[in-house]
Amino acid sequence: MSDDSDVKTDSPDAGQTAIETVLDSLDALVYVADMQTHELLFLNAYGRAEWGEIDNRKCWQVLQKGQKGPCTFCNNAMLVDAEGAATGVQVWEFRNTRNNRWYQCRDQAIRWPDGRLVRIEIATDITDLKDLQTQLTAARLQAEQLANEDALTGLANRRALFALGRSAIEQARRQGHPVALIALDADRFKRINDCYGHAAGDVVLKALAEVLRSHTRAADIAARLGGEEFAVLLPATGLKAARDLAERLRASIEALDIDYRGQRIQMTCSFGVTASDSGSATLDQLLNAADLATYRAKAGGRNRVEDEVCR
Numbered sequence: 001m002s003d004d005s006d007v008k009t010d011s012p013d014a015g016q017t018a019i020e021t022v023l024d025s026l027d028a029l030v031y032v033a034d035m036q037t038h039e040l041l042f043l044n045a046y047g048r049a050e051w052g053e054i055d056n057r058k059c060w061q062v063l064q065k066g067q068k069g070p071c072t073f074c075n076n077a078m079l080v081d082a083e084g085a086a087t088g089v090q091v092w093e094f095r096n097t098r099n100n101r102w103y104q105c106r107d108q109a110i111r112w113p114d115g116r117l118v119r120i121e122i123a124t125d126i127t128d129l130k131d132l133q134t135q136l137t138a139a140r141l142q143a144e145q146l147a148n149e150d151a152l153t154g155l156a157n158r159r160a161l162f163a164l165g166r167s168a169i170e171q172a173r174r175q176g177h178p179v180a181l182i183a184l185d186a187d188r189f190k191r192i193n194d195c196y197g198h199a200a201g202d203v204v205l206k207a208l209a210e211v212l213r214s215h216t217r218a219a220d221i222a223a224r225l226g227g228e229e230f231a232v233l234l235p236a237t238g239l240k241a242a243r244d245l246a247e248r249l250r251a252s253i254e255a256l257d258i259d260y261r262g263q264r265i266q267m268t269c270s271f272g273v274t275a276s277d278s279g280s281a282t283l284d285q286l287l288n289a290a291d292l293a294t295y296r297a298k299a300g301g302r303n304r305v306e307d308e309v310c311r
């Protein structure tokens with residue numbers, strides 16, 4: 001038995017209509033362009049709705065913005081090999097220059113009915129996915145930063161000092177360089193909190209961190225170990241240079257005149273300095289030696305620098 005619909009789908013025209021119906025129903029851009037001239041041979045309904053009719057134009061004239069010639073990123077050359085045979089599907093991601101949306105493009109060279117090789121592209125909009133990826137990357141970077149950064153001062157935290165410090169010390173040991181550590185502890189910080197309030201104490205800790213930041217090199221690691229305790233790890237630095245730096249830090253902190261809501265706050269710190277000549281000490285050993293020296297600085301009257309060789 002044969003009815004009207006059988007007759008329609010059997011005819012070449014009907015077949016073409018069916019294929020175009022399928023292509024025009026896709027939630028994706030499908031286009032075909034001549035690989036030599038870039039003449040646009042087919043654009044499905046999705047493409048026409050987004051970029052307009054073909055109107056005897058080339059692919060780059062329809063799909064891209066303000067170009068005077070073919071796209072600099074055109075991948076036609078990758079779609080055929082040296083013998084002119086199709087190389088298969090090339091998948092890539094691209095941000096369209098006309099609508100700024102992201103697409104995953106699947107490109108391929110195919111034989112057109114008249115025998116020439118043409119380029120077919122199927123491109124799906126992945127903008128939402130890209131936005132999500134961007135948000136996830138930003139969130140991951142932020143989480144990594146938060147995990148390594150002291151929230152109040154923005155300095156490295158204890159965890160980061162250990163993570164970064166171990167590799168800095170390892171490098172110093174391999175190169176036979178010295179490595180030094182300055183520990184500092186705010187003097188009578190409880191009084192600052194008690195007199196001016198905890199928020200004022202926070203402002204003072206931030207000012208102290210700023211002094212450390214402004215006196216250290218990129219390779220140094222300034223960290224807040226917790227509370228009012230800080231440390232600076234100094235790669236390729238011997239005891240004498242570290243002591244000199246600690247003295248400059250001490251004087252700069254003593255000279256701070258912090259304005260907190262109209263009140264002037266001064267502070268001092270006690271410093272313990274240590275160094276390992278050949279970089280052979282561990283970070284724990286450096287911290288312990290610096291702690292001993294800090295303890296002596298506190299016991300000796302505060303606002304001073306003491307040192308301790310780390311063996």
Ligand SMILES: Nc1nc2c(ncn2[C@@H]2O[C@H](COP(=O)(O)OP(=O)(O)OP(=O)(O)O)[C@@H](O)[C@H]2O)c(=O)[nH]1
Nearest residue numbers: 185186187188189190191193198199201202227228
């Ligand atoms: N504002 C503020 N205060 C903090 C923070 N962390 C710790 N502190 C305070 O720092 C003070 C430390 O006090 P202590 O350990 O007694 O030492 P100190 O008063 O500095 O005395 P010395 O170390 O002996 O000179 C405490 O009052 C803590 O509450 C913080 O993040 N912000």
